[in-house]
Amino acid sequence: MSMHDSILSYPRSLSLKMVDWDNGGEAEQKRGLLNVNRRSFDYWLLKLSEKKVQFSSETKLVDFRELNGGVRILVEKANKKVLVKARYLIGADGGFSSIRRHISRNENDLRFYVAVQEWMRSPKGIGDFTYFIYDNEINDYYSWLIPKGNYMIIGSFFQQGEDVRSKFQLFKNKVREKYGIHGIAYKREAGVSPRPLSLDEVCLGRGNVILVGEAACLVSPSTGEGISFALRSGMAAANALNSHFDSAFEKYLNLCEPLLEEVGEKIKRARALMDPATRKELLGSMGK
Structure with a gap:
């Protein structure tokens, strides 16, 4: 199933460069990673599903109880609570x-790790690559650089409880020093993700x-x-x-x-x- 051009960012396809700041090494992989606009991608998936799925927007799961052979679910929509029974x-x-x-x-x-990334315009680019950067001074995971059209995304993972602000600033300082990539943040995004080990x-x-x-x-x-x-x-x-x-x-x-x-x-x-x-x-x- 092909995606519409509007779902893809530029460059449309990216290779992966894994950069080890601790040891001074790197490795490249020609991966052909699709560089998507996530909001457009999610909307595309939603439209594909509409014919077979009934959506109830702005609906909150309040509670549920497992029954013999089914589930009783309490949801809230427009300040009204509704009880739903499902298999x-x-x-x-x-x-x-x-x-x-x-x-x-x-x-x-x-x-759980906190993922933080900023979109910025920068005079410097990294070509058709996404960078995975490993530096134990920053984290025990990795950080990333991703080109998105006229913007560069700079992001990193941090364990919950860490000083995210200072660690992220340290990473951005290093990116500026090593690659000359810097600029005013157009927007900042953050989320939380589990990491099974x-x-x-x-x-x-x-x-x-x-x-x-x-x-x-x-x-x-x-x-x-x-x-x-x-x-x-x-x-x-x-x-x-x-x-x-x-x-x-x-x-x-x-x-x-x-x-x-x-x-x-x-x-x-x-x-x-x-x-x-x-x-x-x-x-x-x-x-x-």
Whole structure:
């Protein structure tokens, strides 16, 4: 399925450059990453779904209760609370999923990171690349540079509880010093994302409650990327419901096995990237 040109930013396709500031090395990968406008992409997905899904905008989940063979859900819309009964409840409500918190015993064990990024106009560019920058003075994850048309996105992950403002300013100072990239921020964006470093932290649901995407902690712990897991787990949930309605959760678990294997491999990669010594070895092997 092809996307409309309006969904893509310039450059339309990006390669990946992994830069290790701790060790002074780097590695390039010709990845062909699509450089999308996320707001336009989300709207496109929404329009694709309209024919088969009934949307209720500005509707809040208040509470739910699991019943024998179903779920009773309390929602609020226009200051009115409505009780809904359903066979299944699918939680696609992101990393801070209220549905997951309701059913998971491991919620307090999750690691959450604050992602901060700024859009700025800069006289300097980085070509058709997105940069993943590793520097343990900044974080134990990575930071990024992404060209978006006339703008440059500068961003980084920080553990909850850290001094995000000073750490982010330190990163921007280093970017200016090393690449000459600087400017006045056009806008700032921030969000919170889970980072699984054990498969025990993944929760796909239970009974008649199914979790998908970041709500299930299906996210890459090495890059923080979650949209591909969201789309694939969402498809798995739909296929499970369509093919095995009476035992959809069990079927969903089966369909998600490849996703769990992938997260497991990315956990190994994430741990290697967190340590400057093993990161040097990993990036060195990629550059050969």
